[in-house]
Amino acid sequence: TSVHWHGILLPNGMDGVSWADPTHIPVGKTYVYEFQMKHSGTFWYHS
Numbered sequence: 001t002s003v004h005w006h007g008i009l010l011p012n013g014m015d016g017v018s019w020a021d022p023t024h025i026p027v028g029k030t031y032v033y034e035f036q037m038k039h040s041g042t043f044w045y046h047s
Helices: none
Strands: 004-006 044-046
Touching: none
Parallel strands: none
Antiparallel strands: 004 044
């Protein structure tokens, strides 16, 4: 599993693009995404 964000400017490694994302979350494991928001707004994401 990975999380893909829309409208948020993030490094490629945190954007949930399957071929560029090192944060694939294995079954039964967790991962905490931590980043500073550079702008406010309404955004959406999906896994």
